[in-house]
Amino acid sequence: MNGQPDPASEVPDQSHADDGSWALAYALDGYRETMDAHREADETTVNINAHSYGTNTAARALTSTTHPVDTYSMYGSAGIPENVAEHTSDLNVATTDEGRPAVYATNASTDTLSGKGRWTLSPVFGEKRLDPTDEDFGAYVFSSDGMGNPPGYPVGGHSQNFRAADEYGYLDEESQTLEALAMINDGRGDEVDEMTKATVEYYEYLFEEHIEEIIRNPAGQADAYKVEFEGQAQEVETRSEAVKLVNEYYADNN
Incomplete structure (x- = not known):
């Protein structure tokens, strides 16, 4: 689910999310009841993947549905109003084997637009939006920066698709986010590494240990990156490629 209101004039407003949430809740419940009528409910799953302002809309819908969805994944969220949900348990989502709601969230470190x-919208709009990747919200937080499993290229901003060489949006092929969403939607969310503060610091340390910038131009910007493991080095053109190599190396050796 994607949200594309104007960032300046419409994103601070909640009316579009409120209107859309009722339509989405109706569609979700209607689908589940149709499957129940055909005795196929156990053979289907309902997974919501929401981006940006769409996470606001979907969260509102999941406080109104009768039937739980199987998973709810958010990427690049523009925030969940605290009067809608303060915790994943406020959302009508099935639980994992650990007893936690199957709610997943990620935000690339390069995504400043989300x-x-x-921001805090009070007193103009009277609402505050929560970051679903905050620990207190209770979601399973996964990486979009090339850290952990599954391996994939780091996301380079807020867009879902960049369609440019060596740039990866959240849903571009081989991006880490797309790889993780595919696993979650396939019922394999337990195979996606959960990112805690300690885990993020660990991978940042690994990147610093194995990746070296190569600067040849007068402007002092990196032209390439050297990646070294066990005395063997190779040069790649982008940091995204370098990060992916480090991530894949540790995935294969742990």
């Missing part, structure tokens, strides 16, 4: 959507 942060602007999560």
